[in-house]
Amino acid sequence: MPVNHSTENGVAVLSVAGSLGADETQHLEEAVLGLLDKGETRLLFDFSDLDYINSSGLRILVLAYQRLKKNSGKVAICGVKDYIREVFEVSGYDKIFSMYAARGEASKF
Template identity: 70%
Template sequence: MALNQIEEGGVVILAVDGNLDGEGTQTLEDTVVGLLEDGTTKLLFDFSGLDYINSSGLRVLVLAYQRLKKNSGTVAICGVKDYIQEVFEVSGYDKIFPLYPTRTEALGAV
């Protein structure tokens, strides 16, 4: 897994490439927790390069959502491939997280 972090218009974007499982999940969780502790309130996960996500990867998303919701923050996801979107739909996470086709659309909404 590769993780690229940038900030655009007050939104921290975490672009995740490859597979989000095992060690990659821990890296993402550490990054997310650090951002939240530093006061980040708008977080966008760009999954356009993501090929696989397991339950521990989904858990990191929920962790971000729960912590940001308490502080009136926002979590959004963009660039989800069809087969990964099915995981979100089956798990009901598409009801929790706003999903956007592109980063531009997500930034416009967040």
């Protein structure tokens, strides 16, 4: 699961490719915590190249949300594939995270 980090217009973007399941969450958690420790307050997860996520992957998004909420920060997600979107809907997380179809739309969240 490659994770790439970039900064665009003051937003820290984490692009996650491949699978985000039990074996991969620790790597992403470390990347997220690293950004939070650096003081980033706006995190955008770009899932355009993500083909799998489970509840342990979702937990990392919740972790980021819970940490950033205290500092008036924000978490947004873009590029979720159609067939994965249902898991955000049934978990209710589509109401909690701002979700955008493409990274361009999400740059000013």
